[in-house]
Amino acid sequence: MSSLSRDDVAKLAGLARIEMTEAELVELSSQFGMILDAVARVQEVDLTGVKATSHPQPLENVARPDVVLPSLSPEDALSGAPAKEESRFRVPQILGEAE
Amino acid sequence: MIKQTASEMGEALSKGEISSVELTKAHLDRIAEVDGQVKAFLHVDAEGALAQAKGVDARRKSGEKLSPIAGVPLALKDVLAQRGVPTTAGSKILENWKPPYDSTVVSKLKDAGVVIMGKTNMDEFAMGSSTENSGYGPTFNPWDLARTPGGSSGGSAAAVSAFEAPLAVGSDTGGSIRQPAALTGIVGVRPTYGAVSRYGLIAYSSSLDQAGPFGRTVLDTALLHEVMAGHDVKDATSISAPVPAVVAAAKSGDVKGMKIGVIKQLQGEGYQKGVQARFDESLQVLASLGAEIVEVDCPSFEYALAAYYLIAPSECSSNLARFDAMRYGLRTGDTEGASAEAVMSATRDAGFGREVKRRIILGTYALSSGYYDAYYGSAQKIRTLIIQDYAKAFAQADVLVSPTAPTTAYKIGEKVDDPMAMYLGDVATIPVNLAGICGMSLPAGLAEEDGLPVGFQIMAPAMQDQRLYQAGAALEAALLSKWGAPILSKAPTLGGVR
Numbered sequence: 001m002s003s004l005s006r007d008d009v010a011k012l013a014g015l016a017r018i019e020m021t022e023a024e025l026v027e028l029s030s031q032f033g034m035i036l037d038a039v040a041r042v043q044e045v046d047l048t049g050v051k052a053t054s055h056p057q058p059l060e061n062v063a064r065p066d067v068v069l070p071s072l073s074p075e076d077a078l079s080g081a082p083a084k085e086e087s088r089f090r091v092p093q094i095l096g097e098a099e
Numbered sequence: 100m101i102k103q104t105a106s107e108m109g110e111a112l113s114k115g116e117i118s119s120v121e122l123t124k125a126h127l128d129r130i131a132e133v134d135g136q137v138k139a140f141l142h143v144d145a146e147g148a149l150a151q152a153k154g155v156d157a158r159r160k161s162g163e164k165l166s167p168i169a170g171v172p173l174a175l176k177d178v179l180a181q182r183g184v185p186t187t188a189g190s191k192i193l194e195n196w197k198p199p200y201d202s203t204v205v206s207k208l209k210d211a212g213v214v215i216m217g218k219t220n221m222d223e224f225a226m227g228s229s230t231e232n233s234g235y236g237p238t239f240n241p242w243d244l245a246r247t248p249g250g251s252s253g254g255s256a257a258a259v260s261a262f263e264a265p266l267a268v269g270s271d272t273g274g275s276i277r278q279p280a281a282l283t284g285i286v287g288v289r290p291t292y293g294a295v296s297r298y299g300l301i302a303y304s305s306s307l308d309q310a311g312p313f314g315r316t317v318l319d320t321a322l323l324h325e326v327m328a329g330h331d332v333k334d335a336t337s338i339s340a341p342v343p344a345v346v347a348a349a350k351s352g353d354v355k356g357m358k359i360g361v362i363k364q365l366q367g368e369g370y371q372k373g374v375q376a377r378f379d380e381s382l383q384v385l386a387s388l389g390a391e392i393v394e395v396d397c398p399s400f401e402y403a404l405a406a407y408y409l410i411a412p413s414e415c416s417s418n419l420a421r422f423d424a425m426r427y428g429l430r431t432g433d434t435e436g437a438s439a440e441a442v443m444s445a446t447r448d449a450g451f452g453r454e455v456k457r458r459i460i461l462g463t464y465a466l467s468s469g470y471y472d473a474y475y476g477s478a479q480k481i482r483t484l485i486i487q488d489y490a491k492a493f494a495q496a497d498v499l500v501s502p503t504a505p506t507t508a509y510k511i512g513e514k515v516d517d518p519m520a521m522y523l524g525d526v527a528t529i530p531v532n533l534a535g536i537c538g539m540s541l542p543a544g545l546a547e548e549d550g551l552p553v554g555f556q557i558m559a560p561a562m563q564d565q566r567l568y569q570a571g572a573a574l575e576a577a578l579l580s581k582w583g584a585p586i587l588s589k590a591p592t593l594g595g596v597r
Contacts, residue, residue, distance in 0.1 A: 009460060016416060016463045017423075018456055019444035028460060034519055035461060041405040042477040045484070052479035053486060055306045055336075056292045056535020056561075062335040076199035080427030091425050092439040 002036035004029050100125050105171050105265040105319040112159070112170040119152035119159075119170030123214050126172045130216070130263045133593045138238050139248075139258035141177050142185045143217040148172065155212035167346075168322045169212030174264035176255045177218040178225055179310065180299035181205045188301045189221040189233040189251075192422050192429045192450025202299020203331045204268060204310055211326045216264060219254030223452045224419065225272055225303045227251050228524045230279075231515050232454040239511070240283060242551055242590050246508040249279030249524075252313070256283040259313050261593055266323050267313040272304050273407055274504075274528025276311045277540035281503035281554020284542045284586045286320045286571070287313045291561045292535035293338040296331035304414040305336075307407075307532040315587060317541060317571040321349035324564070340562055348565035352572030355389035359570065360496025364400040365527045371506045373546025377553040378502045381543045384577045385570070395492040395499060399484035400530050406485070407529045408522060409465050409478035416462030419455070422447060457518065486534045493560050498570050501527045503540040503554030531558055539567040541575055542586045552586060 004012075009029045013020045020028070074087045083090040100122065103111070111117050127145050134140055155170045175181065178188045180198035182205075187193040201209070208215060222232035230238040230253030240248040241261040248257040252269030256279035259267045269276040271289035280287025288311045295310045302308060312323035328342040361382065366375060386392050424430040424446035425439070432445030451459070465474040492499055504524055514521040531538040536558060543555035555574065559566040579585065 004464070012460045012463045012467075013456075014444075015467075016459050017420075017440065017444045017447055018451065018459065019441075019448040020456070021448075024453075024456070028457060031457070031518060032461075035408070035457075038519055038522075039405045039408050039461075039465075039474065039478075041402055042409065042481050043473060045399070045402060045477075045481065047477060047480040050480040050483050052476060053482040054479055056486075056533075057336060057338075059336070062332075064332060072199055079199050080196050082424060082428070082430035083433070089426055092433055092437055092442045094439045 002033050002040060004032040004036065101129050101262045103265070104316050105168055105314055106322060108171045108265060109167045109169065109322070119155045119214060120149060122170065123148050123152040123172050123216065126216060126264060133261055134263060136239060136244055136593060137241055137257050137261050137263070138236065139174065139219050139254040139261065139263055140217045141187060141189070141220050141235055141254065144184050144215065147184065148214050148216040151209070151214045155214065158212060166211035166213070166326055168266065168326065170214065171266060172214040172216045172264055173208065174217060174219045174255050174258040174267040175205070175215050176221055176252050176267070176269045178221060178270050178301045179204050179268065180301070181215065181218070184218065186218065187234070188225070189223040189235065190450065190452070190455070191234040192446070194429065196428055200299065203296035203333060204327050205299065207326055207329070213266070213326060219258055219267065221254055222251035223455050224301065224415070225251040225270055225275055226415065226454050226458055228274070228278060228521055229514065230254060231511060232452055234452055237511055240508045241593055242284065242508065245510055247282070247511050249282035249504070249508065251275040253279045255313050256280055256285060256287065259283070259285050259315060260587065260590070265315065266319060268310060268327065269313055270300060270308060270310045271532065272307045272411060273532050274525045276313065277528050277538055277554065277556060278504045278524065280313060280540040282508040282552065284552030284590065285313055285315050286317055286539065286541045287311065288320050288324060288539045288567060289531060289537060290324060290328060290564055291338070291537040293336050294328045294342070294562070294564065296334040296337050298331055298333035302418040304411040305418060306414060307411060315585070317568055317575045318346070318349040321345040321568050338562065343562060343565040345565050345568045348568040349572045351569060352576055354385055354570050354573040357390045357498070357570060358496040359385055359390045359392050360395035360492050360499040361392060362397050362400065362492070362499055362501050363394055364397050365501035369505050370502055371546060373548045374502050374504070374506060374553050377543040377546065378555060381555045381574055381578070382500070385574055388573055388577055393496055395495055397488035397492055397530070399481060399488045402481045403485055403530045403533055404522060404526050406478040406481035407525070407533060409474050410482065412458040412462035413465050413475050414462070416459045416466065419459055422450065482533050485530050489530070489534045489536060498566050499558040501556045503527060503556040507546050507549055507551035507553060527556060536561050537564045537567060539571050541571050544578065544582070544586065545589065
């Protein structure tokens with residue numbers, strides 16, 4: 001039986017930038033054992049020598065001629081912004097005072 | 100008028116018997132009448148739809164050669180960006196967002212003169228199989244309002260089943276078109292990966308996502324498929340080969356001499372009795388039409404569900420990182436002195452629902468160093484084995500078949516607290532997505548024990564989508580003559596109209 005503690009879930013939530021409530025952390029950790037057991041079935045198969053598939057198509061680089069095409073106007077690009085200033089996105093402080 | 104097929108509507112429009120404005124109004128009236136019960140739509144764009152209808156009527160009048168479904172109204176899954184129209188992907192994090200651009204699917208629909216009436220409900224970011232994970236409440240199955248319509252494209256499927264729209268667009272990452280089509284008694288197709296552009300399709304799992312058509316008949320679905328598909332320079336994974344001749348195939352509907360492979364692993368134990376019975380009956384029908392039925396073995400399919408629930412959450416944990424509260428969408432906790440990271444974390448907690456958080460955390464775990472090889476790495480290798488199983492099976496058969504879903508529609512709330520039980524509903528549809536091939540679900544009748552629709556799934560190799568329509572049309576015609584009337588005529592009355 002796999003398991004993930006409340007603290008493990010809290011760490012993952014931090015990495016994923018989701019500030020979870022205590023109740024959410026407890027609920028997720030209680031569900032995770034069952035889910036991990038189910039997905040861990042991929043380890044039951046002998047996969048020696050099997051290549052990994054990351055994508056259903058043989059991917060190639062796709063390039064186009066280097067020509068300027070129409071794109072969003074500044075007004076359109078900013079139309080969904082939670083906050084803006086002049087023609088820029090206004091965001092919370094990213095670097096600390098001392099940095 | 101609203102009970103006709105899309106192809107009949109298209110014909111009436113081209114003969115000038117009705118206008119697109121009249122047809123669109125009739126559907127908007129139907130929506131006003133029944134959508135309070137069904138809740139298929141998140142947003143009805145009546146004004147925009149009537150303007151589009153007026154436009155296509157004018158184009159027709161000027162003598163322009165139009166698509167066979169020009170002027171026919173359609174319901175669009177809220178996962179596709181439409182300029183100026185609210186697009187939420189069923190998530191609170193995108194509440195009130197109006198995209199500044201059209202997805203390629205929307206551009207193609209507009210070019211073809213198809214009238215987009217509104218945006219349909221879905222599981223948040225297409226994560227779910229019942230539409231209960233929507234941030235805006237569930238959609239109700241027109242066959243029984245106490246049950247789910249399936250998901251994640253449940254709103255689109257319910258709209259078509261309830262005659263609110265003759266056509267709809269959905270997206271299918273693990274069965275999200277085929278399973279709701281099965282549960283609501285309509286036709287749904289997941290085209291070959293790369294056949295329909297993903298530009299403007301809000302990403303869940305990029306190597307699995309694919310938009311596709313819903314209709315009440317195989318031919319209607321083909322007509323919409325042909326409009327949506329085609330190469331797009333804006334999607335690097337878009338296939339440049341010509342669109343398969345799906346409409347011609349839907350019109351031919353001949354299975355004489357066709358080899359149909361029954362996948363041993365996708366039937367029997369775990370499948371509801373009435374589902375299995377309708378499936379077996381459809382097989383007999385196909386055999387009586389001259390198809391050759393063979394059994395094929397796909398041993399790795401047993402691990403498809405496990406591989407999917409590692410690959411899709413892994414990709415989603417990366418894709419959904421874009422919802423960072425900076426450039427668009429929700430922002431909360433932006434108080435004086437709060438760091439960007441704190442604002443981001445508070446916003447993502449407030450904006451994402453339970454299932455989305457569950458999958459982001461699972462994906463973050465599966466991709467973390469120390470676990471990557473054991474989980475994500477192994478899942479990618481299982482994916483290879485599934486592709487190999489299909490290759491062997493398609494060497495023995497032209498198309499493969501199974502029931503679309505193991506059960507008929509279940510009650511709202513029944514599985515919402517048991518994620519693994521919910522995930523099991525995708526067992527028969529997921530292998531198609533992992534291999535990047537195409538699949539169709541069409542109605543196979545009603546299960547005896549509950550009187551609810553059962554779906555029959557047909558699968559074909561990549562870019563052989565026409566085979567789905569060829570076999571599907573043959574089965575549909577034979578079942579229709581057996582039943583005497585389309586399956587939706589057996590659904591209960593909604594709003595006193597049906």
